[in-house]
Amino acid sequence: MARALKLAEVERIPILGTESIVCGFHLVDYIWTDIFSSLPAASTYVLITDTNLAKLYLSQYQESFQVAWAHHNQASAAPRLLTHVLPPGELSKSRATKSAIEDWMFSEKCTRDTMVLALGGGVIGDLVGYVAATFMRGVGFIQIPTSLLAMVDSSIGGKTAVDTPAGKNLVGAFWQPKRIYMDMAVLSTLPPREFSNGMAEVIKTAAIWDSAEFDVLESSSVEIRRAVLGGTQDGDSGLTLATRSAEQTLLQRVIAASARVKAYVVTHDERESGMRGLLNFGHTIGHAIEAILSPQVLHGECVAVGCVLEAEVARRMGHLSEVGVARLVRCLRAYGLPTTMDDPLIRGLASSEQLAEVRPQRLMDVMGVDKKTVGTQKRLVVLKQLGATLELKPTNVSDALILEVISAGVLVKPVGDGAVAETVVVPPGSKSISNRALQLAALGKGVCRLRNLLHSDDTQVMMAALQAMGGCEFAWEDGGDTLVVTGGGGALHTPATELYLGNAGTAARFLTTTVNLIDSGGESTVLTGNARMKLRPCAPLVDALRANGCTIDYCEKQGSLPLRVSHSGGRGFPGGRIQLAASVSSQYVSSILLCAPYAQAPVRLELVGGKVISQPYIDMTLAMMAQFGCHVQRISETEYLVPLGAYENPAEYAVESDASSATYPLAFAAITGRQCTVPNIGSASLQGDARFAVDVLRPMGCTVEQTATSTTVRGPPRGQLQALGDIDMEPMTDAFLTASVLAAVAPGNGGVTRIRGIANQHVKECDRIQAMCTELARFGVTAVNHADGIDVHARSIDELTRATPSVHCYDDHRVAMSFSVLACVAPGGAELRERRCVGKTWPQWWDVLARDLVSSPSVVVVGMRGAGKSTLSKAAASALGLTFVDMDEYLEQQVGQTIPEIIASEGGWPAFRAHESRLLAQALTKDFATGAIIACGGGVVEAPDNRTLLQRHMSSNGAVICLTPNMDQVAEFLSRDKTRPAYAAGDARDVYERRKPLYRDASNYEMLVDARLPGAWPKIEQEFVRLVSFASGRDCNRVDLAHSSYFVSLTAKDVGEYLENGRLAAVTAGAHAVELRADLLAAIDEEDVLAKVQWQFAMLRHATSLPVVFTVRTVAQGGAFRGSDAQRLSILHAAIRWGAEYVDVEVDTHAAALYAARRNSLIIASHHDPTGQQLRWSQCEFTTEILYRARACGDIVKLISFANQWSDNMDCLEFTRRHHSQETPLIALNMGYEGQMSRVLCPVLTPVTHPLLAAKAAPGQISVQQINVARATAGLLPARKMALCGTPIQHSPSPAMHNAAFSALGLPHVYGLFETAEASELADLFAAPEFGGASVTIPLKQSVIPLLDQLTPAARRIGAVNTVIPAGGKLLGDNTDYLGIVGCLRRSQVTAFPKATALVVGAGGTSRAALYALYTLGIGSVMVYNRTAQRANELVAEFSELFTSLVAVSDLAALESPDYVVGTIPASDLVYPDSLFAKVGVALDMAYKPRWTPLLESANRHGWSVVPGVDVLIEQGIHQLEKWTHLTAPTKIMADAVYTKYNADN
C-alpha cells in the first residue's frame, strides 16, 4: 500500500467565476489528488520546469504522482507523467524553446487530452502556457508558480508569451490555466533577490488597491522576510492550520491578498480594456528601464524604480501627497528594492554602457512603443493615495510631465519683478531633530507621536535601520502626517541584512554606536553606505568605541564605512569612561550620548583633541535627551556624565522646521528684494542655523524681524546686498553655502566676504568648499578655497555670466538649493544637474521655489453658478495681472467636448465629474499652479476628491475664495441665462443649502456678493480685487507701524448708520484702521448670527478701504457679547475667512487656535482689566506673564488696564518702553478719565473715538484730534511748515485745503505759499529743520528734481514731481497728480477699464501724469490729441510700452467715441465735435478755471459724466496730506475748504 497522503489545508481564491487558485504550504500531494479528482482525466501529464527547480522538487512531484494515483484509482494503471527540464532564465522564453518543446511533445505522441503543468517562475509559466495555448489548438494547462513574482503576478490572468528580438512578450496568447497552485513552502529556496523581485509586485498591488494591506507590508517587512527566507522548509510545518507559524500565516495572508486583487481585476477585465491596466502601475516607466537594463537588473527591481517615478508624477499632478511618495519609497527599500537609478544595486549590476543609455529621452522613446501606450498619448496609473488610484484605469499624462519627472536636472529661470512681495514658507522638519527624535523614541519606552517629521532620504534610512533591528514599531496616522513610534525600550536584535545607509551621515554616525547595543540574534551587523558615504570619516568615533571595548572592524577602507560590528563577545556597549576626539564632527558626540543611557556602566564622556566642533548640535542632543527624560550632567566644558536608564517617550513630539533649510527661502527674499516669513523658527530654536537671519542676512542689508518662534526677512532692493567682510560661521556651518551665493552678488561694503570656521565642510556630502569655488566660477564669480573657509569676491548681478550655467550639485542637497537661489537672479538662470538630491532634506523644494517663492499659488474661486465667479475673477485677473482660467472652458477644451455633450454621453455626470477632478488637479498643480485665478464650476465641491484637492491647495498656502450669494439675485440671474441647462424652480436654493457645508469645507476665504450692498456691483468688484490681493499675500493692507497709528472704534448697533453723507469718511479721519466690535451690533444675540455679522462686515468693507480690526468681546472682557465661547470663537474664525486684516482676541485658551489659523490676518492678543487692580504696570508678575502669553498667540499684543490715579500712565509708559518689541508691537494703555494720558502716549494702533460717534467704545477714549493737540502741547509733535511752490499761486485753494485738514486733525502744522519760478530758490526752504513737505506746481515740476535725493517709481516714469516729502533726512519726490485722476475716474467708472478706450487731450507735462493714470487703471487703448502733432508723437513714443495701443491722432472729428476723455490743457477755444460723445462716457478736465471748461460743457451736453478739475485737485491734495502726515485725511473737510475758497473766487 502506498504511503498516506499529506493533504494540505488550503485557501481558495476565485478567478473568472471558479475557485481555481489554491494557496497553502507543502501542496504536492494535494495538487495531484485535486487534479485527478476534480479535473477532466488526461492520458498524459507533461510537467515542465527548469534545472533549479528540478534539482529541488522534481522527484517529489514524480513520487507523489504515483502515490496520489494509487489513492485515487487502484483499479487502473497510472497515466503517463512526462517531464522536461529547461535551462533557467529569460533566455529560455524564446520561440526556439517553444518549438523544441512542441517537437518533443509530438515525439512523445502527446494528444489533445494532454495536461501541461508549468512548475517554476514566470519564465516557465509564460513559456509553457503559450505552448499549451497553441499545442493542437490548445490543451489543458496548470500553473504551479514557485517564485513570489509568479505567484502574485505572472501565473494569474492567463497571459502567456515568448520574447522576440524586437522585445519582450511580444508574441503570445491569452490562455487561462485550469488551476494555479501556490505552494508557499517552496519560497524558502527562493534566492533573496528573487524574493525582493516578487515583493515589488506585491507592494505595487497594495499601493493601487488596498491601503490596509499597504500598512501591513510597511510594518511587517522583517517578519515577511523571515517567513520566506528562513525556516519554512523544516518538516511539514504549515501543512495544516494547526502547524502554521504566525509568520507563515502572515505570509499567506499577504500573498493571498495580492493574488486576490489580481484575480479580481482579471475577472472584471480579462482582456485589459480598462481596470486591468491598473496593475501596470510602475510598469510604464519600469518597462522602459527594464528594456535597457535587462537581464542584469530584474523586472521587479525596474518596476520598483518605475513605481517611485510614477508616484512622483501623481504627486506633481496634485493627487498623491509627499508623504505618500516617501512611504512608498521606504516600503520598497525595506524589501531590498532599489528606488532610484542611482541605487548601488543598479549601479553594481548594470554596465556603464547600459547606464549611459538610461537617458530621459531614450526612456520616453521606449515608452512610446509600449503596448500600453494608446496612439501617442502616454497613459500612467495615477495614485491618489496609497491604496487607491485616481481612475479605475490608467490616466492620460502629458509627455512634458513624464519627461520632467524622469529627468535628472532642473532649469531655474531668473525671477521677474511681477511676483508676490511677501510669502510664508514652512520648511520641513529639521533633519537633525527628526533623526534624534526617531532614535530617542525607538529606544524609549512607550508610544510617542512624532509630528512634522522630515520625510527624506536621511530619515528613511534611519527608520528602515531602526526597524531592521526590531527596536521599535512604526505606524502612520493622519494620512501620514504623524508617525506613531512604539519604542522597544532599547532591546535590539541583529538585522537580517546589512544596514545600507546611502549617503546619510547622521544615521551612519548615530547607528555606529546604536548597533553595539544589540544583545540578541546573529553574530555581527554590517553598516554600509554609497560610494560617497564610504569616503566620509568615522574613525574618531570608531576609535573611541573600540577603546571602550566594542568590536568594530572596517570592511573596506580604514576609517570609513562599511563597518562590521560584532556581537559575539557579548560585551555590547561597556560604557564607563570614554574619550572622544570631537573636532571633526559633533555627530560622534551625539551618537555616544544618545546611546549612553543603555550602556552597561554610566558613561563619562570626555571630549579631547582640540576645539569641539558645532557645540549647538551637542546642546540640541542634550536638550532632546532631557525631553525624553534623561538628564545629562555637564561636568566641565568638555565632560559629560550620562546616567543609566531607558528613555520615557513623551506622548507627542513636534519636530521644529529645519533651520538650515529655512536659509534658502530667506536667502531668496534677500537676493530678490522681497519678504519671506518662516513662521516656526525663531530665536528660541535649538538649531544653530536659526541665527542665519540675524547674523548673516541683517549685516548684508536685510531687514530682519525675529521673535522667539518666527523669522521674517525683507531683502534690500535687488543688487544692493552688502558683503560681510570677515565672518565666523562656525555656529552654523551648513549655512555657509547659502551665505556664499548671496556674497557672490553682494558688491556693497567692499565686495569681499571671508567666511571662516567651516573646515568640516570639506568632508560633508562632498567637499563643499571646493564645490562652491568651482560652481561659483561658472557664474563668473571668483571664490578662494581655504583650509577653514572660503573667500567670495562679489560681482554685481549685471556682471554675472549671461549664459545659463550648468551646475554640478555633487549629489549634495545644500549645493543644489543654494545655487537655485543664485539662479533666481542670474541673468541666464541656471541648470542644476541633479534635481533629486534635494530629497535628502527637502523633497518639495522645487515646488516651493516655483509656486511659493517665484510666484504665489493661484487663487481658486468657488460658489454657486450665477454668483459672479467668472465676472469677478476676470476683473481681479486684469487688475492684478493674473491669468484668468474658467474651469468649464478649460475642461471642454482639454476633453474636446462641450459639457452638455459629456453629460449626454454614455458616462453621464460621473464622466463629467471624473474629468473635472483630473483637470482640476492638473490645473492646480501644473498648468495654472501659480499666477492664475481659477473660477470653478458650481458643483466642483460635490466630489470628495475635488474637496481634497482644494484642501491640499489650501494647505500649501493657496487661497480658495467662496462667493456667498444672495439666492434671490442668483435665481433671477439664472432665469435670464439661457446658455446653460436650467435648475427647476426652487431647485437652486435646495442645491445651495445642501452644498453650503461643502463650500465651507473646501474654501478658506469667503465674500458676500449681494447687489443690495452699498455701491453695488462696481464696489463688489473692488472689494473682490482687494480680497484676492489679501488672500494671495500681494497686499495685506496692513497699517505701517513705523508712525503713530490709530484705529477708530465704531460703536453703532448697525454699520448702516455710517453710510449716509460720507459719515464714515468723517469718522475715520486721522485713523489707520476701523474697529468693528461685533458684540455691539444689534444682531449679535439673534438667530443666524454669523450671516448677520457677515452682512455688517460687508457693508463696512464697501464703505471704507481702511483695514478692519475685528473683535467680539464678552461682558467679562468689557464687551456686550453674551453667547457661548464656541459662538464667539466661530465668529472670530469667520472674520479670518472674510479677510479681516486684524482680529482682536482675548488671551485665553482659544487664542492659540485662532493664531494658528490666522493665515494673512494678524492677531491682536489682548487682555482687558476694567478694574486696574490685576493688570498693574509696575513690578507685577501677572502683567509680564500675560504679556508673554499674549506674545505666544499674537502678532500684536494689547494690554488694557484702568487708571486709578494719573501716575498709572507713567507706569504704563515705562512698561511699554521696557517691553518694546519690533517683532510683536505692544499696545498698552489705561481706560478711564485719568488714563487719557496713556492714550496720548501709546505709540501704535491706539484705539480712538471721534466726536461724530454717538458713544465711546471704552471709558476715557479720546479722538485723534485730541491726541494730536495733547502731543503738540506736550512737546511730542513739533510743528512743521508746508508750502506750495511755483508761480502764479496766489489764488490757489491748496493752503485753505491743507490748513483745514491740519486743524481737523489737531496738527500744529502750517501750509503757506512760496512763490518763485526758480527751483534753486527752494533749497533753503527744503533744508530748514521745520520743513514738512511741499506741493510743486508750474513751472517747477521738472526743474525741482535735481534738488531731491530720490524719486518714486511713478514720479520717475512720469518725469515730473508735484509732491516733496522729507523722510529720514532725505527728500523724496513723488507725483500725486496721477493718483488724483485715478481716484476720480475710479469713482465715476462707466465701462470696465480693461475694455475701455481713452483720449488724452494735450501733450504737455500734465498729459504725462494722465497717461500714467490711465495705465494704472488698466486701460489698454489710448489716443493722444495735441495741436502740434510733433509733441503728441514724442509723447506716444515715450509711453507706448505701457499700452497695448497708444496712438497720436490729428483730427478729433474722425475719432470713434472713446469711453474716457481726459483734458490736460488750459481752457481754450478748442472745439470738441459732437461725434466724440456718441456713446456714454466720462470727461475729466485737469483745468479748473473756469469750472465749466469747453470740454466739460460739451460732454455734459451729451449726457456724459463730468469730473471738474477742482475734484482732481482735492483728490491729489488728499494723497499729499496723507504722505506728509501718515494720517488718513479728513476728506470732506478738505473738499469743503476748497469749494468755499473756489466759490468765493469764481
Ligand SMILES: NC(=O)c1ccc[n+]([C@@H]2O[C@H](COP(=O)([O-])OP(=O)(O)OC[C@H]3O[C@@H](n4cnc5c(N)ncnc54)[C@H](O)[C@@H]3O)[C@@H](O)[C@H]2O)c1
Ligand atoms: N504572464 C504574465 O502576466 C507575467 C507577469 C509578470 C511577469 N511575467 C514574466 O515572468 C518572468 C519573470 O518571472 P520570475 O521572476 O519568476 O523569473 P524566473 O522564472 O526566471 O525565476 C527566477 C529564478 O528563480 C528560480 N526559482 C523560481 N522559483 C524558485 C524556488 N522556489 N526555489 C529556488 N529557485 C527558484 C528560477 O529557477 C529562476 O532562476 C518574465 O519573463 C516576465 O516577463 C509574466
